[in-house]
Amino acid sequence: MKKIFTLTALLIFAVMLTGCSSKNEKKVYVYNWGEYIDPEVLDLFEEETGIKVVYDEFEQNEDMYPKIQSGAVNYDVVCPSDYMIQKMIENDLLYEINFDNVPNIKYIDPAYLKSAEAFDPGNKYSVPYCWxxxxxxxxxxxxxxxxxxxxxxxxxxxxxxxxxxxxxxxxxxxxxxxxxxxxxxxxxxxxxxxxxxxxxxxxxxxxxxxxxxxxxxxxxxxxxxxxxxxxxxxxxxxxxxxxxxxxxxxxxVWIDAWVIPKTSKNKEYAEAFINFMCKPEIALKNFEYITYSTPNMGARELIEDEEIKNSPIAFPPQEILxxxxxxxxxxxxxxxxxxxxxxxxxxx
Amino acid sequence: MKLRNVLKTRTPKSPVHKSASGPNMPKAKWLSFPYIVWMIGFIIIPLVVIFYYGLTTSDSTFTLNNIALVMDPINLKALKQALELSLVSTVICLLLAYPLAMILNKSKMNSNSFIVMIIILPMWMNFLLRTIAWQNILEKTGIINTILNFFKLPTVNIINTPAAIILGMVYNFLPFMVLPIYNVLIKIDQDVINAARDLGANGMQTFLKIILPLSLPGVISGITMVFVPSLTTFVISTILGGNKIVLIGNVIEQQFRVGNWHAGSGLSLVLMIFILISMAILSKYDKEGSSLW
CATH class of the missing domain: 3.40.190.10 (Periplasmic binding protein-like II)
Structure with missing residues (x-):
């Protein structure tokens, strides 16, 4: 975490330095849990889309909420948990996602989309990331x-x-x-x-x-x-x-999902980021790095290690759930x- | 009360100094301009903001409720614990620092700059990193216990206790006690001490009647510079206290973290009162010290 923190700090610093000179550079501001992504994925995203990622981390849902609410930083994508997403929806802090820009939602197992309806009826605001x-x-x-x-x-x-x-x-x-x-x-x-x-x-x-x-x-x-x-x-x-x-x-049982807060200035970039995260190869890369269960069917198919693929920890049987x-x-x-x-x- | 008087290390007034600054006054005024801008931007304005938040509710009406929050039993306990721990740390720092400063003062020039260097050296590394390092040293499976285990000795379990927090405070703030005392001791005129000895004072009397009173300004600024950051710290208690021991600094941090700026500011104001009280007491002693001079 400390390494990632340092990198993030350096990244933010670098962005601050370049902030004035290159105004039309494409940037997406991501706010995620600590140690909750494979850092390489961010590079791959930058390579593929040319959108720079500015990445910040939080430790608890309760820490994240006031920052989004006050709009202190214009985050484009955030990854809160279920109950917090419900709170954000109720307090009108989230944009509806335009799913035309997130075609990769098709890789998310419908079973998880269904459980996500408990906090996001109609799956309008969120895309499950981990559970x-x-x-x-x-x-x-x-x-x-x-x-x-x-x-x-x-x-x-x-x-x-x-x-x-x-x-x-x-x-x-x-x-x-x-x-x-x-x-x-x-x-x-x-x-x-x-x-x-x-x-x-x-x-x-x-x-x-x-x-x-x-x-x-x-x-x-x-x-x-x-x-x-x-x-x-x-x-x-x-x-x-x-x-x-x-x-x-x-x-x-919890689901963390990507949402786009109303602080976002570049909703399309946010959607591009969410779409990228739903790519099976990317979801797999993240799964292998952070080892949190992925709701991505495509990624689960790609897991080579049978033991992990059927791990009761990562993918617990129904009777536990x-x-x-x-x-x-x-x-x-x-x-x-x-x-x-x-x-x-x-x-x- | 003048904050600056307490914070800066007093040196014996010398008339030469005074006359030298006289003709340079206009220039000096001009030079202070960046500092005044700095002070307004980073001290005065933030203070005004804290007062504003501390004395209002979220719909901007005046209230004293944020300040009254300190009477909440949890917060009161956190304040009491913070006061206790920081007092203990300050006393330990003083007991360690004074003899050290005296040794430094007595030792020869070369070796003493070396020792001063040793004291300052850790400060080249970030304070957070050093505190996290202490966590690794003190842990159950940490460095100290691994060594003790190797020799089949009983282990020490002070991590996540008040003792670990005091250790963290003493470790981090000791240099702020040593340096002001050393600075004052080194400026005491040797002739004064010789005069005392000539007039028949023994070592103890010389120390109690001459050196100690003369060094009081350094002791006072040392105490302030240890006590104030100890009282307000939340990082040391989080890292070395395992989130179990809640000091008033942690309560305030928590309030800001969950977005309750009004409660956080109100409690900060209370803390500010405690700091001002402690400095008022100290400056009283300081005056006595100066009058002895």
């Missing part, structure tokens, strides 16, 4: 019992050996699921119970992390980490002692209730 689940990554050398339940991340036996997700919806989603509630709960009593559980977990947690969980788990820094499924294949490849599991209580629920945008008021309770947990 996955939230689960537990554990180190087999440090955990000697079978792991199939969220209970293990609340187990005192692993005090100081647990890495918890530093993201409000994921943290509460897990607690709510473990307690047997809906992870889109708006019931204050249920949220209070989830908060109490997370507060009880606080002393057991080694650190609250998002992107760092990967390196820490690979390095054997902790026994158990909460992680997005996409990181699991990569971490397992780096450290074979690691194992990923979606707990039996169920979890979250049946246990998982997608986040919904819960409205301003409930959202701030979540944030308030999360702050109470972390301000311990």
């Amino acid at each position: 996955g689940t939230v689960g537990i990554l554990y180190n087999k050398t440090m955990v000697d019992e079978p792991v199939d339940s969220w209970s293990i991340i609340f187990d005192e036996k692993y005090a100081g050996n647990i890495l918890m997700m530093d993201s409000v919806r994921d943290a509460f989603g897990i607690a709510l699921k473990y307690l047997g509630y809906d992870l889109n709960s708006t019931n204050e009593a249920e949220l209070e119970e989830a908060k109490a559980l997370l507060q009880k977990q606080y002393p057991l947690v080694q650190a609250y992390v998002v992107d760092q969980v990967r390196d820490k788990m690979i390095g054997g820094e902790a026994a158990i980490g909460v992680i997005y499924s996409g990181e699991a294949i990569y971490t397992k490849r780096e450290n074979p002692d690691l194992e990923y599991v979606v707990p039996k209580e169920g979890s979250n 049946d246990r998982c629920t997608a986040y919904k945008y819960l409205g301003e008021e409930v959202e701030s209730l979540y944030i308030q309770k999360w702050n109470e947990v972390k301000g311990e």
